[in-house]
Amino acid sequence: MSTDQDLARARTQRPRLLGALETLLRARNPDLDLFVSALAHYSEPGLAHLHLYGVEDDHERRSRLMKFATAWLLERGISIELQEGRDVYDIPPWREANGGTAQDMGSLDALDEI
Numbered sequence: 001m002s003t004d005q006d007l008a009r010a011r012t013q014r015p016r017l018l019g020a021l022e023t024l025l026r027a028r029n030p031d032l033d034l035f036v037s038a039l040a041h042y043s044e045p046g047l048a049h050l051h052l053y054g055v056e057d058d059h060e061r062r063s064r065l066m067k068f069a070t071a072w073l074l075e076r077g078i079s080i081e082l083q084e085g086r087d088v089y090d091i092p093p094w095r096e097a098n099g100g101t102a103q104d105m106g107s108l109d110a111l112d113e114i
Contacts, residue, residue, distance in 0.1 A: 014040065014047065017076055018093035021069055025052070029065070036069075039088040046079035048088045 022036040035053040040046070050069060055062045070080055 013076075014038070014078060014091050015094040017073065017078060018091060019095050021072060022093050022095070024072070025065060025069065029055075034065075036093050038091040038093075040091050041083055041086045041088055044083075044086075045077075046081060047073070047091065048080070048082045048086070050080050 018036050018038055022034065025034050025036070026032070033054045037051045037053060038047050039049040041048045050066070050073070052062060052065055052069065055065060073080065
């Protein structure tokens with residue numbers, strides 16, 4: 001596969017995988033109000049940064065969840081590596097409401113505007 005094809009595949013897969021990860025983490029941790037946020041470098045198929053919202057006060061649990069999330073994404077071909085001096089942009093998770101239509105495909109900022 002060419003580099004352009006890899007990037008095109010990553011652009012479509014990353015939001016869906018982030019949405020699936022968020023759904024999985026929420027199902028396994030119903031006591032938390034978890035949200036996933038990610039940044040990516042331009043022209044790179046992986047992620048620059050992954051952040052979990054909703055578990056900031058419990059550092060041990062946050063660490064366990066981040067390890068799980070990182071491994072889960074790596075198993076699906078998405079690496080996480082922040083590169084100094086490179087520009088980044090937001091990758092919003094794909095969120096579907098109750099198996100129906102794509103009600104929210106935006107970032108956490110978009111949720112505040114609804």
